[in-house]
Amino acid sequence: MLGALDDLLRAGATVRATPTLLYVFIGGALISFGLNGIVGWAPTFMARELGLRVGTVTTLLGKWGLIVGTLGTLTGGLVADGLSRYTKRARVLTVSIGFVLGAPLAIWLLTIRDLRQFVPVFCAAFFFLTWYSGPIAAVIFDVVPSKIGATVAGAYLMFIHLAGDTIAFPLVGILSDRFGIHRAVMVLPLAALLGGLVVLGAARTVTRDMARTEALPAA
Numbered sequence: 001m002l003g004a005l006d007d008l009l010r011a012g013a014t015v016r017a018t019p020t021l022l023y024v025f026i027g028g029a030l031i032s033f034g035l036n037g038i039v040g041w042a043p044t045f046m047a048r049e050l051g052l053r054v055g056t057v058t059t060l061l062g063k064w065g066l067i068v069g070t071l072g073t074l075t076g077g078l079v080a081d082g083l084s085r086y087t088k089r090a091r092v093l094t095v096s097i098g099f100v101l102g103a104p105l106a107i108w109l110l111t112i113r114d115l116r117q118f119v120p121v122f123c124a125a126f127f128f129l130t131w132y133s134g135p136i137a138a139v140i141f142d143v144v145p146s147k148i149g150a151t152v153a154g155a156y157l158m159f160i161h162l163a164g165d166t167i168a169f170p171l172v173g174i175l176s177d178r179f180g181i182h183r184a185v186m187v188l189p190l191a192a193l194l195g196g197l198v199v200l201g202a203a204r205t206v207t208r209d210m211a212r213t214e215a216l217p218a219a
Contacts, residue, residue: 010148015155019205020092020143024136025159027198031099031136032164034192035129038106038185039065040165041172045185050115060119068123069130072098076131080138088210089203091135091142096203098131099196106189110182129192136199143209 015021039061046057076094083090105125112118140156141149168188175184 010151014144014148014152018143018209020139020202020209021152021156023199023202023205024139025156027095027195027201028136028156028160029163030191030195030198031132032160032195033168034103034188034190034195036161036165037168037172037188037191040169041181041185041188045110045181046118048181049113050118052115061122064119064123065126068126072127072130073133075127077134079131080135088207091139092199092202092206094135095132095139096196096200098128099193099199102126102128102131103189103193103196106192107186110185110189125189132196132199139202139206143206143213145213 015025042061043054043057046052046061047054050057052060076098079097080091080094083093087093102125105121106129109118109121109125112121137153140153144152168191172181172184172188175187178184
């Protein structure tokens with residue numbers, strides 16, 4: 001128990017002392033707020049705004065979300081690996097590119113009321129928005145000692161959910177009651193885009209943090 005606590009405290013100290021991780025943690029929370037908020041509120045939004053049954057919406061989004069999300073995750077890894085031949089900032093850049101391309105599509109998506117147009121735009125947006133999954137996790141392991149890499153990754157997951165989608169779900173509900181769901185959901189892709197831009201800030205620090213980690217003696 002004490003060993004686990006020590007590891008967690010060490011991981012927290014590592015995050016505070018590593019600029020790249022600060023960008024990743026803050027950007028990741030915004031991404032989680034936006035992306036998981038979209039996933040969570042999409043059935044209600046489509047039921048109200050497109051006049052569909054929630055069950056129909058869940059089946060529709062589940063099918064296309066699984067297919068496109070898998071393709072997007074794989075593509076993000078391939079893009080990051082391809083760019084890594086030219087720059088050590090490849091993973092950070094891939095995360096940001098995905099959100100720069102995907103978030104505007106998601107904003108457009110939330111203005112569409114025709115299902116025939118909604119589904120292909122949803123697929124395009126979700127494809128780019130899921131590029132981040134592999135690269136952002138890899139960035140964490142790039143800039144921390146291997147002996148605490150798993151602990152830092154666990155701390156990242158805990159932080160982004162507590163500071164991200166845990167807030168997004170009730171906040172959108174409150175905004176929906178006040179302004180309508182069609183306005184409330186707009187904060188979600190904007191938050192995701194902001195998160196991608198915050199992660200882009202790590203492009204200034206990731207090379208230095210990787211070099212510092214590589215210079216540490218092996219455990």
